[in-house]
Amino acid sequence: MATTTWEVVIGLEVHVQLQTKSKIFAGASTAYGAEPNTQACDVSIALPGVLPVMNKEAARLAVKFGLSIGALVNQRSIFARKNYFYPDLPKGYQISQFELPIVGKGELEIETDKGTKVIGITRAHLEEDAGKSVHEGFNHSTGIDLNRAGTPLLEIVSEPDMRSASEAVTYLRKLHTLVRYLDISDGNMQEGSFRCDANVSVRPKGQEEFGTRAEIKNINSFRFVEKAINYEVDRQIDLIEDGSEVVQETRLYDSEKDETRSMRSKEEAHDYRYFPDPDLPAMVLEDSFIESVRRSLPELPEKRKDRFIQEFSLSPTDADKLITEKETANYFEAVCEKTMAEPKIAANWVLGELTAALNQENLSIIDCPMESSKLASLLDRIADNTISGKIAKEAFSLLWSGTDSVDKIIEDKGLKQITDTGEIEKIVDTILQTNSAQVDQYKGGNPKVFGFFVGQVMKQTGGKANPKQVNEILRNKLD
């Protein structure tokens, strides 16, 4: 049976670490990478008698997200206790939200190869992160690091609206871009600031009822999301086609082996015994608070994309590439502001040479060693015909690795374009004289030979002759 008869159904639960300075219910710092348990205050380690106090900044960041997806923001939300035992969960329960989350229904549009698709967002709720178990270096014991315990998370739950792994990745990337734009999370996947669980099931195409789903946990990169889902889809289809059944369970993705494996079955699933946390009154958000958050919303990715298309006459594809990372878009805009070159040219350079150079050195745009003003001045020299686009690429790599200014590089390396018509004419004349056979071919009706002459001129001038002028002069002499 071909796999096309199966429809894949995916819903994602994304845990976004909110970038507050202190924990969601305590004063300890949330900074990443500190020595174990140095950011574990009395509340973080759940000493007897300690109590949680809500960090309003976490609520502000959650509301920011809710407003950005046009979701219902619940002015009254409830914190609940999710009870289970685990050594890195100091209280024996996690404070989360269950019945009344801070953010209700909303939606996010994604671009698929079949066009725009709306993915429903069921809810987003605030909760605290757990600590970490450290298994290495403790000689048959496990170490517990509670620095992360109590770090605020926003869990964003989607509807089961995605129909392929690539749609899931598109949605996830979109969400990632959004939280970075909103400045509510650093979105760092390696450090666990942006984590994803996927609910995956399959059903025969046309069937309305959902198949039995498995929840895949522990997926910490975009690439793994796609691989984990594809693996899981194949596994489920194989199971059904072999006449057995998918069981409802939680599975772990192992990126080294590229497989998912069972973590706990439905029967082993925890009964979390949720109930409203009596230590925390209902969280009430005033209209004025929500309005102030609304006013603080930055330009969102979609808006920025539209603006780039309008204002800079960019293609939708280029605009989309530029806005995906907020810092790339910022860089691009900074270049545009400083250069007289066309925005389209700036976009090509940012998406082309600059991105390639960053990738080469495995750097993110945030760590870009080349200031936007440098790239802008390089583009200026193209625009004012000091150097050609081709020579500019040479200058770019010198600019990237060195500290010299564009003008100094052009000067020192003699990259300046030859724009003296007399000089170019002289060179053209010589070439036409020494290549009379080709001249005859051209005159005999073979226009392709024209390129040969251009090439010869460029060769002779080390690429520095102004290509436009070369073309004009050649035509004058030949036609």
Added chain:
Amino acid sequence: MQEKTLSEHAKSLRSGEYSSLELTQHYLDRIEAHQSLNAFISVTAENALAQAKRADEALQNNAENLNRLTGIPLAQKDIFCTQGVLTSCGSKMLENFISPYDATIVERLNQSGMVMLGKTNMDEFAMGSSNETSYYGPVRNPWNTETVPGGSSGGSASAVAARLAPVATASDTGGSIRQPAAFCGLTGIKPSYGRVSRYGMIAFASSLDQAGVLSRSIEDGAMVLQAMSGFDDRDSTSLQAQVPDYTSELSQSIKGKTIGLPKEFFGDGVAADTADKIQQAIRQLESMGAKTIEVELPNSALGIPCYYVLAPAEASSNLSRFDGVRFGHRAKEYVDLNDMYEQSRAEGFGDEVQRRIMIGAYVLSSGYYDAYYIKAQRLRRMIAEDFSKAFEKCDLIAGPTTPSTAFVLGENNDDPIAMYLNDIFTNSVNLAGLPGLSVPAGFDQKGLPVGLHLIGKYLDESTILNVAHQYQMETDWHLQIPGGFA
């Protein structure tokens, strides 16, 4: 010396009649002499003497600007975290827990200059009405050492009744201040929920727990309550409301105050001699100018089942942190993580605590949550509404604190329900979050103290304190000393 009120101590300390050091040593000696009551889990003599010394120095230098409580000793219930001192909560689970921090009320009482004598015995995790669930053994009632002092604040009650401390802190989740006050002939005040910070008070049932005071008189209790009360930004359920000046309002006349008498509090369940004393007390209040009126609390009988769903539910979760991982008891032998949890908790918690954890986990579990927890929450609202309706007709409510007086040690041990019924009049007050107090109102035929229970409107401690104080001005039940403890 030990018969003096707190105001008298304050005066004597200022006049130089005796120093805080002498006063503290006096109480430490009494504690030592009456160890058989088992009222204390820890006696912190060294700390106490150091605190007393500091108080004396302060009193010599700057007496006018100091809190009136400066230099006066007190006992802290072992439910409150005290920095550098064992804070066991009456449990084996915390047998080794030296708290690294002070509870807010401990901090405040320290700041007011009071001297901590030690930590008092209590029912394990405040779960009990007789102090018999304590890992540290039962406490004895000074009025008859064969009887229980009540619980869970039994150690605090026994200590104050036997004059081992002039005053003690306590906590009340369903009656744990007021019932021991009644059993030991003391004044016990549980303020409105949110009045006193819960930060550093080891949680039993968070929505019901409230700290308060056990003292010999309303005047003493009000002074200490004043020092404990007020907003704390470390407790989200603490109230940002202004705390009235409790002591200055005590002297008002009670003329014209209307006292509601719920008929449900005067039924068959109350022992005849207890009921008699309560009737006498009410006649006394009437003779002082108060009016009485019958009111109804139709759902009050549901208080016990409601309480015994909600309190264990919260407790089951609150006590999850005692897992042997970071502090507290950890079993010596275990095969894996789950076994470590199971062994540590089975060894660390006593029977009553385990019973309540299991009840609590059960009522919260999926499939039972609606039938128990949600239903109990609905009942809780009904009980609170009953009080609101009754308070439309009266300023305060009166009745017996307990259905009968102190019972013999061991008497109710095999019957948890009989034990739970001790709190039948008190726990609905916690469910409604109201202030309540118990004051001595005479003795039953066995010579054991009877407690009069006054319940106030939400945040209106002042009225019940005022009425109870005026009652104490006209009666001498609170001045009686148990034999052998003069």
